[in-house]
Amino acid sequence: MTADPSAPLVTILDDEPAIRAMLSDALEEAGFRTMSFGRATEFEAALQSATPDVCLVDLSLPDKDGLTLVHRLALEQGATVIIISGRAQVQDRITGLELGADDYIIKPFDPTEVVARVRARLRRGQPQQQSGNTASFSGWTAHFDSYLLEDETGDKTPMSHAEGQVLRLFLERPKRLISRAVMQEILGGAAGESFDRAMDVRISRLRTKLKEDPKNPRLIKTIYGAGYIFLGDVSWR
Structure with missing residues (x-):
């Protein structure tokens, strides 16, 4: 053929x-x-x-x-x-x-x-409409309309708006390195130590809510001196 x-x-x-x-x-x-x-x-x-x-x-x-x-x-x-x-x-x-x-x-x-x-x-790689408000990944479902994280059993954990912004940034760019500069550009806020500390806190809280091992997280990986990579497969609806 x-x-x-x-x-x-x-x-x-x-x-x-x-x-x-x-x-x-x-x-x-x-x-x-x-x-x-x-x-x-x-x-x-x-x-x-x-x-x-x-x-x-x-x-x-x-x-x-x-x-x-x-x-x-x-x-x-x-x-x-x-x-x-x-x-x-x-x-x-x-x-x-x-x-x-x-x-x-x-x-x-x-x-x-x-x-x-x-x-x-x-x-x-094709032009797409804006992502939906619900994303599934690695046994979790993120509801961005209500800022809730739902696990496989149906238990729900609330996210703050700031935590939801960071999680959405990762889920819209899975398996790609996201630098601090890119995070600052997309999420806004003044660059510098205050922004870095705020990101560290938000990511730490997200890892806790996702039941990650803080010493060896499997989803949100820190690339020291470069940024972060989200390693899960993601589907939107």
């Missing part, structure tokens, strides 16, 4: 032929165009004439460092980048997301999950 030339193009960079074939088959069956590469140099050469909508990048490449490539793709190409890696440590995920990746998938994976993640990223 000939691919629709207007279909989104997904590039696959992985040194394992079986993985490249599996991903290509799944994505093409779902209606995407694909291009596959086993080496970073081949991939970079193809970028001179092709503009992918989504780049799937393995971190363990035979000829170049995958994280460096991810960073350059995000900064110079403005590409949507999804890392696919066998590195399952939280710090690896944080580093990849901090360097500009839009998502991180751990091997082994189900190819249907990759297709779903690609579709989700393409939807997020």
Whole structure:
């Protein structure tokens, strides 16, 4: 079947032929165009004439460092980048997301999950109406019309307006580094130590309400000297 030339193009960079074939088959069956590469140099050469909508990048490449490539793709190409890696440590995920990746998938994976993640990223890149007032993530539901946090059992915890503003900022930008400067620009207020202290207090209170381990939070991660990353998957309605 000939691919629709207007279909989104997904590039696959992985040194394992079986993985490249599996991903290509799944994505093409779902209606995407694909291009596959086993080496970073081949991939970079193809970028001179092709503009992918989504780049799937393995971190363990035979000829170049995958994280460096991810960073350059995000900064110079403005590409949507999804890392696919066998590195399952939280710090690896944080580093990849901090360097500009839009998502991180751990091997082994189900190819249907990759297709779903690609579709989700393409939807997020399209112009959308303003987010709704209810967001679900990691077993929680945030109701921004009433400033309530609801857990899986239905128990509800009130949020202050200020806490709700910070949480909404994270939920509208999941898995992206949010610097203090960006927070100050969006949330307003005078920059400096007073703003930083206010953010620290709000984030600490949110972590408590989300029942996070203060020494090792799983959702709102602090990237020291850079900002914060929210690691949960989010759906709005």
